[in-house]
Amino acid sequence: MIRLLGAILALGLWPVAGGAQDLLRVAIWTVELSREGPGILLRDILEEDPQVLAAQRLIAEISPDLLLLNDFDTDADGHAARLFAKAAGYPHVFTRPGNEGRASGIDMDKDGRAGEPEDALSYGAFTGQGGMALLSRLPIQAEAVRDFSGLLWQDLPGARIPEGYFSTEDLARLPLSSHAHWDIPLLWNGRPLHLFAYAATSPVFDGEEDRNGRRNADETAFWLRYLDGALDFAPPEASFVLLGDSNLDPADGEGLRAQMAMLLADPRIQDPRPRSDHAAARATPGQNGDPGLDTADWDDPVPGNLRVDYVLPSADLQVVASGVAWAAEDGFRHGLVWVDLAAFP
Template sequence: MIRGLLLSLLLLSPFVAVADTLRVATWTVELSRKGPGLLLRDILKGDDPQVLAAQAHIRALSPDILLLTGFDTDLDGHTLAAFAQALDYPHLFTRPGNSGRPTGRDLDKDGRPGEPEDAQSFGAFTGQGGVVLLSRLPVMEEEIRDFSELLWRDLPGANLPEGYFDEKDLDVLRLSSHAHWDIPVLWQGRPLHLLAYAAIAPVFDGPEDRNGRRNSDETRFWSLYLDGALEAGSPAAPFVILGDSNLDPKDGDGDRAQMQALLADPRLIDPLPAADHGADIANPGQIGDPRLDTADWSDPVPGNLRVDYVLPSVGLRVVDAGLAWGAGQGEIVFRHALVWVDLAAIP
């Protein structure tokens, strides 16, 4: 197993203790480039408009815990460390994850193995569009659980496309298109478990629906984990599920019933983070509340969807929640909103 990266940065300003209210956020930032090291290059230049706009948006919202998805990672964490230099986060965590990781198999069955489509999930290099955590709370590194190597077929009740993958495919194909992590951070003297993930888009496949089925199982994983149905047992409360499910409960492609089931789980709170607009971004024919949409994609298909979530466990008290769309400058457009939830201190 690849060892994770945990960085404790020495900042120029003294570390300020987190207030009683904790802001937990996720953002599909889409800071990705076409080759390894290119995002690091752009960050180090110091003048990349997309990087600067992303950093400014994070500073404006100032979450205490921030999970970024769609962020290029590297084995030693240099890209994340460089990005965080302009921000106030003394604790960083990432692992390269599964996107772009070679499988040695022809997973799209086009007769040409070794293409980006044949990786664990689409990617030109390992860690492309990956997942990173920035935190003002200490990360309990020794207690982290990483489920990213779990084979898809080993998930209880795996919804594999019948007859599509052969046995050698299934010997290597992982459930996680990017990552599934249980990351405890220390808050008010006790662990708060961050159940973090980013799922594959339930499109770009064929009638076998391999991406749709995998997307559904990536979200169903959390229900199984909470049930204690996995060998690792269940997470200790309190916890927060956060990340990009690529799955709207009411609109768009994918197994919407699976997202509905997670949102209705009595062990979770859906804070319903909303933006202060709605009708002006609504897509004709959609039934979901447009104020809750977190992604602004091409109209009319797929249109705007709710795919990014921060879901605290019951027992935590939600003080406030919302969506923050990054305006950017000029041609810089962020297609996802930053989703944030403020939690009260644990009694």
């Protein structure tokens, strides 16, 4: 880290007080601050729960300017996110409850019982469980946010819906997003920058129909359709950074891995390939991918350590540095993935 800071200072990229911000650190962390009932995380933040404090310590150490938190319980008024952000030193927050835990009216797993956590629009015991929140040092243009969380899965071009599994009535209610898909605009040194934020469902916990694996892949495919202009809304012409827990490794683990590889290979996107010594030292035997790139430390051999969390800038942005930071305390299975970007020329 000391060598990295020296290189940044030598390049003249450190933010100047009162002037332009020449370096922007963008990060994602699947922080796993999710609880068993509504309001419990808010209580834990107020009571300075040890896991909450440990999360804030790592955030303070890495100090991202923009941080997408995944698997973070949200509420309708954003109280938990704002309180957590204030304690972590962030003046701006964007969050809203997504589809996790939201009642669907569908017997999603076809077990003859509706209304269970498995039957929500995305698995969850209550609306907002395991949601998303963006913490920012830059002002967020909240009135211009595009929220695609209500887009029906069947309306995605090329949707991989399992044939014969869902009824016509099911498909009229079932969104693509298991959590949310947001296009969040900000201004960086007076120029627009968009954050494409999402968290995809796990590609397991289903049957031969592979409904979760198919939905997972399509949640990542959404961004390529968006950039292609294949949906009913034109993509932004500005630079962007895609932030997501895709729950999908391009080389290992379950899921339709080719979809993740396709996103990473798209010429409109660059992959900084953030890595860490921690992940390299904990490699799962027999895997195909580079273990230094892994961002989730799960039990071996299944699912094992995987790369599932991504910070992917648009091709026109200049990447200065990147990495994956891990909390010293137990209770965090994902690393915090960060990428440093140089200011627009």
